[in-house]
Amino acid sequence: xxxxxxxxxxSGYDIRRYLRSLNWLVDSPSFGSLYPTLRTLLEEGLVTxxxxxxxxxxxxxxxxxxxxxxxxxxxxxxxxxxAESSLKTFVKRLVLAGNLSGSRLIADxxxxxxxxxxxxxxxxxxxxxxxxxxxxxxxxxxxxxxxMAEAETAxxxxxxxxxxxxxxxxxxxxxxxxRKAGSGGT
Amino acid sequence: xxxxxxxxxxSGYDIRRYLRSLNWLVDSPSFGSLYPTLRTLLEEGLVTxxxxxxxxxxxxxxxxxxxxxxxxxxxxxxxxxxAESSLKTFVKRLVLAGNLSGSRLIADxxxxxxxxxxxxxxxxxxxxxxxxxxxxxxxxxxxxxxxMAEAETAxxxxxxxxxxxxxxxxxxxxxxxxRKAGSGGT
DNA sequence: TACCGCATGTAAACGGTTACATGATTAC
DNA sequence: GTAATCATGTAACCGTTTACATGCGGTA
Numbered sequence: 163x164x165x166x167x168x169x170x171x172x173s174g175y176d177i178r179r180y181l182r183s184l185n186w187l188v189d190s191p192s193f194g195s196l197y198p199t200l201r202t203l204l205e206e207g208l209v210t211x212x213x214x215x216x217x218x219x220x221x222x223x224x225x226x227x228x229x230x231x232x233x234x235x236x237x238x239x240x241x242x243x244x245a246e247s248s249l250k251t252f253v254k255r256l257v258l259a260g261n262l263s264g265s266r267l268i269a270d271x272x273x274x275x276x277x278x279x280x281x282x283x284x285x286x287x288x289x290x291x292x293x294x295x296x297x298x299x300x301x302x303x304x305x306x307x308x309x310m311a312e313a314e315t316a317x318x319x320x321x322x323x324x325x326x327x328x329x330x331x332x333x334x335x336x337x338x339x340x341r342k343a344g345s346g347g348t
Numbered sequence: 349x350x351x352x353x354x355x356x357x358x359s360g361y362d363i364r365r366y367l368r369s370l371n372w373l374v375d376s377p378s379f380g381s382l383y384p385t386l387r388t389l390l391e392e393g394l395v396t397x398x399x400x401x402x403x404x405x406x407x408x409x410x411x412x413x414x415x416x417x418x419x420x421x422x423x424x425x426x427x428x429x430x431a432e433s434s435l436k437t438f439v440k441r442l443v444l445a446g447n448l449s450g451s452r453l454i455a456d457x458x459x460x461x462x463x464x465x466x467x468x469x470x471x472x473x474x475x476x477x478x479x480x481x482x483x484x485x486x487x488x489x490x491x492x493x494x495x496m497a498e499a500e501t502a503x504x505x506x507x508x509x510x511x512x513x514x515x516x517x518x519x520x521x522x523x524x525x526x527r528k529a530g531s532g533g534t
Numbered sequence: 535t536a537c538c539g540c541a542t543g544t545a546a547a548c549g550g551t552t553a554c555a556t557g558a559t560t561a562c
Numbered sequence: 563g564t565a566a567t568c569a570t571g572t573a574a575c576c577g578t579t580t581a582c583a584t585g586c587g588g589t590a
Binding site (some may be wrong): 170183184185186187189190226248249253256257259262267278281284285287288297298299302303304305306307309310311312313314317321324326 | 355369370371372373375434435439440442443445446453467470471473474483484485486488489490491492493494495497498499500502503507510511
């Protein structure tokens with residue numbers, strides 16, 4: 163929440179709408195947890211409110227991060243994601259990449275790449291132990307996991323490369339285009 | 349839990365170990381929720397216990413599904429995943445693909461493909477609305493989402509194809525090989 | 535006037551994790 | 563004898579969802 167407000171002051175309703183638009187990537191909290199969270203942040207002095215009256219719509223409360231809030235956010239972002247760190251954690255941090263320092267972002271990507279490798283190893287072990295004549299359906303989840311791991315690794319590698327060459331402006335769009343063109347990748 | 353026990357009778361500890369090996373795909377419950385769950389299933393008559401004493405290891409309780417349990421599982425599996433259905437739901441069902449009827453599995457895959465399309469559309473809308481000169485880092489999450497959507501769609505299409513041609517035995521392994529060979533995709 | 539989308543909020547219920555407690559068996 | 567792994571279990575805590583409650587503003 164702090165991260166989103168740092169990108170742009172918003173109301174609780176806005177946060178919800180924004181997170182809903184990323185529905186697939188991150189799960190958006192219900193109002194029942196979102197509003198109390200904002201209340202807490204306010205009481206802790208990490209955000210301030212600004213009640214905005216509009217003639218066309220009902221009034222809303224726009225929240226902005228304070229200096230303390232920005233410091234708290236930075237503290238959270240700068241401490242590397244915990245070693246176990248799930249996909250959810252990674253994606254959350256990716257959503258806040260705009261607030262992340264370049265080196266921190268690269269470290270996150272590399273950490274994720276390493277985690278995928280170890281997960282891949284686990285899945286491969288599981289696949290071989292299940293091996294031989296086992297019904298295809300039983301292996302589907304493993305195959306899915308391996309395919310996704312491969313795809314994610316490829317994306318991370320592309321992204322790391324494009325981040326290390328900031329002179330050009332290939333950006334994610336160009337990377338996507340490369341993918342579509344099917345230029346032989348690793 | 350019922351689905352795993354249907355594949356093979358196991359102890360709570362085994363379930364945990366198995367789910368841990370799929371760590372990345374599904375999150376394994378803590379013992380604090382797993383054991384009470386088994387207790388409940390037992391009380392509901394959906395599973396039975398068998399205390400097994402071994403000389404080399406401590407005793408353990410092997411759970412097996414009863415007829416009622418199998419019926420309950422089937423009921424759960426046959427009702428298509430709810431329309432919203434998250435990635436988690438999809439993967440969970442994929443892990444249990446062995447217990448799923450062929451037509452149900454295909455329906456699940458197709459439903460997921462459709463969901464990805466709509467999510468893709470959302471992400472693309474978000475990407476264009478954020479468009480123009482926006483800092484690359486701000487778009488990273490969107491790009492990630494789109495890349496993963498693409499990869500998942502590709503995997504689903506391959507899998508659907510291989511499932512519809514059961515005469516050959518290409519299986520997931522062959523599909524993976526195709527991917528690696530980089531034969532022109534969709 | 536009735537309804538729908540916007541916007542905020544609260545309280546109960548629920549489910550899961552964390553932390554704790556116990557004990558058998560093997561290996562150092 | 564002591565640590566580590568295997569194995570099971572309980573209770574407090576905590577965050578989230580669900581359901582409910584309220585009200586403004588536009589529109590059919």
